Amino acid sequence: MAAMSVIGIDFGNESCYVAVARAGGIETIANDYSLRSTPSCVAFSGKNRILGVAAKNQMVTNVKNTIHGFKRLLGRKYNDQQVQSELRFLPYKITPQADGSIGIHVQYLEEEHVFSPEQITAMLFTKLKDISETALQTAVNDCVISVPSYYTQAERQALLDAAKIAGLNVLRLFNETTATALCYGIYKQDLPAADGPPRNIVFVDCGNASLQVCICAFHKGKLKMLASAADYQFGGRNIDIIMAEHFSKEFKTRYNIDVHTNPRAYLRLLAEAEKLKKQMSANSTTLHLNIECFMEDKDVHAEMKRSDMEALCAHLFERVERTLKQCLLDSKLKVEEIHSVELAGGSSRVPSIKRLVEEVFGRPISTTLNQDEAVARGCALQCAMLSPAVRVRDFSVTDIQPYPLKLTWDATQGEEGEMEVFGHNHPIPFSKMLTFYRSNPFTLTASYSIPPSSYPQSYIGTFTIKNVKATPEGESAKVKVKVRVNLNGILTVASASLIEKREPTQQEKEEEEAQQQQQQQNNMDVDSTDKKDKSDQEAQANEPPAPEGDDKGDDKGKKKIPIRTVDLPIEANVCGLSLRDLDAAVEKEGKMVAEDKQEKERVDARNALEEYVYDLRAKLSEENQLATFITEVDKETLYRTLDDTENWLYEEGEDCQRQIYSERLTRLKGSFAFGKETGKEKSNMPENLANMP
Known part of the structure; x- marks a missing residue:
């Protein structure tokens, strides 16, 4: 059963997909509305939380308490430029918190609550976890969650925090582009052998809120990311917004109504613009937009052709072309070396985008993949590979991280005070060993060499290496520091150790002598110099690898001094929720899950009573x-x-405790078996009907 709990989550700006690895294949899970796509929506009411499809369905009627578009707020501060530009399109209340973070205000259980974007994301993950457990009939813990390839460390950490609040164990945060590539590659039987030239495939993923392009080299059983580029300000929704703005100007002139004064009307207009855009993908004739009772009791009408939309969005499509060309440039490949181009993401269906992709890469586009579900399926495959519970075909994945990372420190002894540890598009996961000579604790500061275009600050965090002290001779001690970009694309200082020289103890000397005598007896003809070399090798085996530039040539022929490695504590001060905040959020989420369950049981008991009344009356x-x-x-x-x-149900019994409904139902069933209560015969009613439900 454990093997079934391996899921992949494609967390999108507009909707989410969940896929599962089981029974020798990957399948996408349907939610409680029998849909494979679950909207990224969380809503609140006086009695409970409403998540997913149900939240989206009441978005227009409960505007201020339906939270959507929160993926773009994760891991950011309130005064961040991107957050400020998002606020124009979000009808709910957002305020800055004391620490500069984002607070989302909602009315829940008849009072105002303030949640962070991480908490809102956790609520959505709770729903996805619940959908998976219902479908698979087993507990779900391990998962792989998709992230946009351009996400920074702060955004990745925020997503990990959200998953932790929802009780999910994330085996990996997987770049959306890489997930798509894995989904493509694992089923291909005709990939070139390891010693031949690779097959280079371009993946263009255009979603609701961003465009990501990557080029990937495939060999049999492995994929290697060569380059990725992204435009985090272009997605399908940008086309919807431009169309909605065009119509709102038209309505102002023609009907004298201003859509921007009414958030509910604006949401309806956006939804209609999106429908129109989808129709345009299959139709180049004039299409009509009609909304009844739109604002101030007025019906509105408008029309638009695909060519009109393309003219309005021309500047957006130029951005798409720039991103595609940038990716090709970074990959250092010629157009002739590209084998094929695969599309993914809902907005890649727009004809203008398809045309641009074909022009830039000089190849007809291919849609081998399920455009909506490829990312979730890739995540489920990766989860199956990482989980010990599932056996899956080996497929090696080498990803890249998009931003160059550097470390800076207080320079001593004439060394340089900074170093770019991982360059642009450096393979991950990857570790590097750095050597320092220090006599006191010291701090490494991590940051981006070039500030990411999508994020306002380049600072990542600090790592303090503690318990460093000088050698007994008063010299600087040798400290080895292991720096790693892990599976999640997050930079960490994985370990630090002090290398101490020490004299062997009397016992060790005696053991070594005994060992040498034993060896002499076994090999009488072994030259004594060979023995010396052997003890050298033993000493070297205990020493961690020296970084480049350490000269070992001088040591030949010398007796090695034994060394001891002492692990040093590392104090990390990086982005993400503190342990206290995380625990408080986990506790609050648990409480809300219990309240939701209680409300569901209450509604179910009320419905059961109502159903029994109608059913019995019909009979x-x-x-x-x-x-x-x-x-x-x-x-x-x-x-x-x-x-x-x-009558009671629709009047004073409208809002009672679950227990009251259950008692009423039991009483009603009892009065139906009226022979028992009145002392009469049970008429001619057969025995088995007397207690009929």
């Missing part, structure tokens, strides 16, 4: 059902009881 009135087994008097009494219950 009493149908000739071939209960009517023939019951006297007229009893029937009248029963009808009266049913009417009373129904």
Whole structure:
């Protein structure tokens, strides 16, 4: 059963998909509405939270308490330029918090609550986890979650925090482009052998809020990312917004109404613009937009052709072309070396985008993949590979990280005070060993060499190496520091150790002598110099690898001094929620899950009572059902009881505790077995009908 709990989550700006690896294949899970796509929406009401499809369905009627578009707020501060530009399109209330972070205000359980984007994301993950557990009939823990390839460390950490709040164990944050590439490559039987030239494939993923392009080299059983480029300000929604702006100007002139004064009307207009855009993908004739009772009781009408939309969005399509060309440039490949171009993401269906892709790469586009589900399926495959519970075909994945990373420190002894540890498009996961000579604790500061275009600050965090002290001779000690970009694309200082020289103890000397005597007996003809070399090798085996530039040539022939490696504590001060905040958020999420469950049970009990009333009334009135087994008097009494219950349900019984509904239902079922209560015979009712549900 454990093997079934391996899921991949494609967390999108507009909607999410969940895929699972099981029964020798990958399948996409349907939610409680039998849909494969779950909207990235979280809503709040006086009694409970509403998540996914149900939240999206009531978005227009509950504008201020339906939270959407929060993926773009993760890991950012309120005064961030991107956050400020997003606020124009978000109808709910957002304020800066004391630490500069984002607070989302909602009315929940009849009072105002403030949640962080991480908490809102965790609520959505709770829903996706619930959908998966219902579909798979087993607990779900391990997962792989997709992230845009251009996400910075702060955004990645925020996503990991959100998953932790939702009780998910993330085996890896997987770049969306790489997930798509894995989904493509693992099923290809005809990939070139390892010693031949690779097959280079371009993947263009155009989603609701961003465009990502990558070029990937495939060999049999492995993929290697060569380059990736992204435009985080272009996606399908940008086309919708431009169309909506065009229509709002038209409505102002023609109907004298200003859409921007009414958030509800604007949301409706955006939804209609999106429908129109989808129709345009298949149709180049004039299309009509009609919205009834739009604003101030006015019906509105407008029309647009595909060519009109392309003219309005020309500047957007120029950005797409720039991103495609940038990726090709970074890959250092010629157009002739590209084998094929694959499309993914909902917005890649726009004809203008398809045309641009074909022009830049000089290849007809291919749609081998399921454009909407490829990322989730790739994540599920990666999860299956990382999880010990599932056996899956070996497929090696070498990803890249998009921003050059550097470390800076206080320089001593004439060394340089900074170093670019991982360059642009450097393979990940990857570790590097750095050697320092220090007599005191010291701090490494991590930052981006070039500030990311999508993020306002280049600072990442600091790592303090503690317990460093000088050698007994008063010299600087040798400290080895292991710097790593892990599977999640996050830079960490994985370990630090102090290399101490020490004299061997008396016991060790005696052991070595005994060992040498033993060896002499075994190999009488072994030259004594060979023995010396051997002890050298033993000493070297205990020493960690020296970084480049360490000269070992001088040591030949010398007796090595044994060394001891002491692990040093590292204090990391990086982005993400503190342990205290994380625990508080986990506790709050648990409480809200319990409240949702309680409300669901209450509603279910009310519905069960209502259903029983209608069902029993129908059976009493149908000739071939209960009517023939019951006297007229009893029937009248029963009808009266049913009417009373129904009236109570819609009046004072509208909002009661679950227990009250359950008791009412039990009483009603008891009065149906009226023979027991009145002491009469049970009319001619057969025994098995007396307690019929």
